[in-house]
Amino acid sequence: MPRPPRYDQSVLLDAAVELAAAAGPAAVTMAAVAKQTGTPNGSMYHRFPQRAVLLAELWLRTVGHFQEGYLAVLDSDPEPRRAALAVARHVVAWSRAHPREAAVLLHGPDAFDRADWPEEYAVRADRGNRRVLAAVSGLAEQLGATAPADAERVALALIDIPLALVRRHLRGVGRLPAHAEDLAERCAADLLATGR
Amino acid sequence: MPRPPRYDQSVLLDAAVELAAAAGPAAVTMAAVAKQTGTPNGSMYHRFPQRAVLLAELWLRTVGHFQEGYLAVLDSDPEPRRAALAVARHVVAWSRAHPREAAVLLHGPDAFDRADWPEEYAVRADRGNRRVLAAVSGLAEQLGATAPADAERVALALIDIPLALVRRHLRGVGRLPAHAEDLAERCAADLLATGR
């Protein structure tokens, strides 16, 4: 019986991503998203009761897209070493394919006012992170890493270093060079080398 | 003949750093810095004609401190390989010793509204960056790196990866584990290994 929505949430989030990528999280104002999509001010507050919810949804959708592919690649190869190298490459490749979403990720949740999110959203964000962390730890174990410092090394190789590579280039010229995937894979291979 | 200043610029910048580290660059408002230091609103605008100048000075002072130490360590050892490893360690050690300033650095200049800075400040920031980049490139050359991709690898090892390590921990619990320096050095050593 209700009237169907006219301004789709996903359209609003698309605009929000674009604004965040182009001018930073602070540029994601209710007014800016409304203007960009032609939505009236009041309608924005039907989809998102507060700005913090808009930012939270924006973050969760983006990081969800990323993690989905990340976990898929991790699980795609039963051989742990190959899976690790593939996932390091994947982070770079995904960022190349989705530069705007990657720019959002590089800002991190705090830049999207994580402190103001309703608890539900913070919980969902944590759950996603733990899922990835657990998958990486599992891989580290298969690779023979036992100490917590080893798990950290693997996380550095499979998450932080590929993202550092992406950051270096997206913050600069804005294009990832063709060999970035190779570099990420090589760093990962070095760090995963056993017997160290 | 002039009346001596009562509110020192460095004191205001100290407060600004603290605010930025604790609650992000957006928390560095003229009002917040004034309140924290007991300065009246109007006096702020004697030191910093606009907020953008406050943010620019904050950034330049912080990054200057960092780069000063960085270059000193780079030059402290004539043997390029040892200098490289020392500098990778240094990034982590400096961040441990100056957690608030490190937090500022991790936000990057754009978060401090670099686009709004008067040109003079942007030029100074560029000059500093180029100086470090040149030093790193010089080291890369001494290490036998020739292709631009090699220089990038060295920059990744001596700047981005140590910073990624710092970011991982400062964004989390807020304390750097004791072995972080070792990890940074090891990553650097792996990446600098010749004949690859």
Added chain:
DNA sequence: ATTGAATTGGAGCCTACTCTCTATAACATG
């Protein structure tokens, strides 16, 4: 056709912030 919940559209309130303006205080020099 009627009903009523959901949605839209927009005027405008409120807060927080940047920045201006004016008056006054302190100090060096002639």
Added chain:
DNA sequence: CATGTTATAGAGAGTAGGCTCCAATTCAAT
């Protein structure tokens, strides 16, 4: 001591953005 120069001090104008409110509109279900 008079004077010029610079700093302090505070009030408040102007503005941007988050958010509220409410009347008008739409449309599925009855």
